[in-house]
Amino acid sequence: MHVLYHDLGQEKKKFPLIMGHEFSAVVEKVGSEVECYIGTNQKISVGHRVTVEPILPCGKCEYCFKGKVNLCPFMSHLGIFEDGCYADYVRVPAHRVHQLPDKLSDLAGALVEPLACAVNFFDKGRIQPGNSVVILGGGSIGQLTLQVALASGAGMVIVSDPVAKKRELALKTGAHAVIDPTQEDIVQKVRTLTGGGADIVIECVGISATVSQMVHLVRRGGRCVMAGIPSSKIPMDLLDLVFGEIELVGVMATAWQFPRAMRMIELGLVNVQAALERVIPFTQAIDGLRKAFESNELGKLVIEHGK
Numbered sequence: 379m380h381v382l383y384h385d386l387g388q389e390k391k392k393f394p395l396i397m398g399h400e401f402s403a404v405v406e407k408v409g410s411e412v413e414c415y416i417g418t419n420q421k422i423s424v425g426h427r428v429t430v431e432p433i434l435p436c437g438k439c440e441y442c443f444k445g446k447v448n449l450c451p452f453m454s455h456l457g458i459f460e461d462g463c464y465a466d467y468v469r470v471p472a473h474r475v476h477q478l479p480d481k482l483s484d485l486a487g488a489l490v491e492p493l494a495c496a497v498n499f500f501d502k503g504r505i506q507p508g509n510s511v512v513i514l515g516g517g518s519i520g521q522l523t524l525q526v527a528l529a530s531g532a533g534m535v536i537v538s539d540p541v542a543k544k545r546e547l548a549l550k551t552g553a554h555a556v557i558d559p560t561q562e563d564i565v566q567k568v569r570t571l572t573g574g575g576a577d578i579v580i581e582c583v584g585i586s587a588t589v590s591q592m593v594h595l596v597r598r599g600g601r602c603v604m605a606g607i608p609s610s611k612i613p614m615d616l617l618d619l620v621f622g623e624i625e626l627v628g629v630m631a632t633a634w635q636f637p638r639a640m641r642m643i644e645l646g647l648v649n650v651q652a653a654l655e656r657v658i659p660f661t662q663a664i665d666g667l668r669k670a671f672e673s674n675e676l677g678k679l680v681i682e683h684g685k
Contacts, residue, residue: 398463399432399456402487412472429487431474432456448633489650494635496522502629503578503603507531510572515582516544518653518678529647584608598622
């Protein structure tokens, strides 16, 4: 959606472009210099089922040497700055490939990337057992963030979303409370439920209303994690942030969270398919993308190749 409808990285985009960056695949061919999966002694072989980290860092800059590959100023990105996975074949560097465990289905493998993003939200939020967490946005990434919060030992977890279907899913998944921000005073409700404000607020939408709400929902000394990607500039009242010594942290995609995300699925700590709306055949991809953009009620769509 960000590729089609936002100006994200517009100056680096080259069209025509094959989109798609969250996927699982089967290795069909291996380069002559390719050896093992990164950090392992397991040889990459034809026929292996894999998932792929779509950020393609330069490997030479200060940020790459520090392991902060998601901050590489020279990065490319599958499906955004170069051809992605909405194709029969895609070429990727070996160091961005992870072999899928036998317990993970191909479908689960396609959802590792958004789950890894949710794990990174909590790395940046530095959640502690018992912390209260508010998640703004109950879409697919918000639902995965909810599951990571619960698996991380959060105390009370609250999800805010105006869509009843998403609130119901959040409760079913394990949220302790949900809020309809169009019908309730979200600030008062959160402060009542948490005894003064949440320890951590994670913004998963990227719109003016939710960004503005963040600093009013968190307790003094708490943390706000900006995970949503705004499509335009957003004004923000920073008085509460200054006087409350609130930390505001931005988070960009993933940096080495894929192995942990796969392990969480493998151990049954997270059910990634709970965030799934449905699987559609490749022939319905264009219509599916259009409907996903036009409706705020759809969850994650997975496009299946070969059908």
